[in-house]
Amino acid sequence: MYTGEAYFCSGTQKSPNFSFTVYPTKLYTVLYIKTITQQVRRIKGTGLMSRAVKLAGLGTEDGILGAIVEVHNLGMKYHSLNGEVTALENISLTVEEGEFVSIVGPSGCGKSTLLSLIAGLLHPTEGSVIVGGRQVTGAAHQVGYMLQKDYLFEWRTIFENVILGLEITRTLNNAARDRVLGLLETYGLLEFKDKYPNQLSGGMRQRAALIRTLAVDPQILLLDEAFSALDYQTRLAVAEDIYGIIKRENKTAILVTHDIAESISMADRVVVMTKRPGTIKRFYSISLTCDRKTPINCREAPEFRYYFNKIWRDLDIHV
Numbered sequence: 001m002y003t004g005e006a007y008f009c010s011g012t013q014k015s016p017n018f019s020f021t022v023y024p025t026k027l028y029t030v031l032y033i034k035t036i037t038q039q040v041r042r043i044k045g046t047g048l049m050s051r052a053v054k055l056a057g058l059g060t061e062d063g064i065l066g067a068i069v070e071v072h073n074l075g076m077k078y079h080s081l082n083g084e085v086t087a088l089e090n091i092s093l094t095v096e097e098g099e100f101v102s103i104v105g106p107s108g109c110g111k112s113t114l115l116s117l118i119a120g121l122l123h124p125t126e127g128s129v130i131v132g133g134r135q136v137t138g139a140a141h142q143v144g145y146m147l148q149k150d151y152l153f154e155w156r157t158i159f160e161n162v163i164l165g166l167e168i169t170r171t172l173n174n175a176a177r178d179r180v181l182g183l184l185e186t187y188g189l190l191e192f193k194d195k196y197p198n199q200l201s202g203g204m205r206q207r208a209a210l211i212r213t214l215a216v217d218p219q220i221l222l223l224d225e226a227f228s229a230l231d232y233q234t235r236l237a238v239a240e241d242i243y244g245i246i247k248r249e250n251k252t253a254i255l256v257t258h259d260i261a262e263s264i265s266m267a268d269r270v271v272v273m274t275k276r277p278g279t280i281k282r283f284y285s286i287s288l289t290c291d292r293k294t295p296i297n298c299r300e301a302p303e304f305r306y307y308f309n310k311i312w313r314d315l316d317i318h319v
């Protein structure tokens with residue numbers, strides 16, 4: 001038996017945060033490390049676990065063991081009357097439970113395709129997607145999908161909109177109804193529950209769309225440019241708001257965005273994709289020095305510009 005100590009840096013401070021024991025079997029070590037995940041997170045925030053696991057020789061660059069989403073050598077070709085389009089090639093990625101991952105890449109590189117494959121709405125031409133330990137073969141109920149447009153039905157009240165998923169999945173009972181009312185209350189929409197979508201602001205509509213997604217209690221949220229229809233100030237506020245909700249509800253999230261700053265400020269890890277056929281160019285583990293990790297605070301972190309410049313260069317955007 002070997003007892004080691006892991007040291008982590010945060011800004012100028014360097015201190016021992018926890019010690020872990022490596023037992024002869026890797027499995028035992030994994031289980032042991034899992035039990036300390038929460039403690040480690042409380043100490044310094046996410047991202048450290050990946051480093052701890054790497055130190056123990058158990059992780060890979062793009063994720064760690066015990067991932068909730070696993071994408072293996074994924075390839076996707078679309079067939080149309082005009083021929084074949086290779087959208088994605090050789091995509092491998094894992095997402096840890098509770099992690100927030102952002103995906104950035106040029107337009108048309110296959111980001112939405114990747115989310116649809118994870119959600120089980122499309123079938124890959126190569127490779128596989130595993131969610132919660134099971135291979136995805138159809139629409140996965142643990143996955144909630146939020147798009148750029150809120151798709152609230154204008155003829156239904158906010159309450160009728162947010163219970164839509166529960167109605168469709170035939171899981172609307174008193175307990176679910178109470179939970180939805182609780183979410184509306186917590187996130188400031190209870191007094192608007194009998195209003196119609198056109199009586200709400202853009203930010204409130206987006207929040208209602210998120211509550212509709214959360215109502216069916218998905219473990220994983222896929223956000224495809226979920227804030228891009230909003231003006232800049234509202235977008236910052238809504239991103240802050242929705243980030244808080246995702247963290248409080250303890251969800252795993254994958255966000256596709258064209259906004260580099262948004263990707264860095266919200267994520268534990270940023271995935272940069274190449275142009276079509278989309279492949280993964282680079283992973284960035286984001287480690288920012290800020291007192292309270294919220295997207296707006298994170299933008300003030302001294303390391304922010306470093307990540308921004310790196311990702312900007314990776315994307316090779318020409319103006």
Ligand SMILES: Nc1ncnc2c1ncn2[C@@H]1O[C@H](COP(=O)(O)OP(=O)(O)OP(=O)(O)O)[C@@H](O)[C@H]1O
Pocket residue numbers: 078079080085086087105106107108109110111112113114276
């Ligand atoms: N149903 C389809 N049939 C044929 N080609 C498609 C289909 N859907 C997407 N494509 C093509 O696959 C490629 C990837 O599309 P996708 O929408 O995933 O890109 P994206 O990265 O999300 O783009 P954007 O940033 O503009 O939203 C594009 O070239 C697109 O034209």
Ligand SMILES: [Mg+2]
Pocket residue numbers: 111112113224
């Ligand atoms: Mg897209």
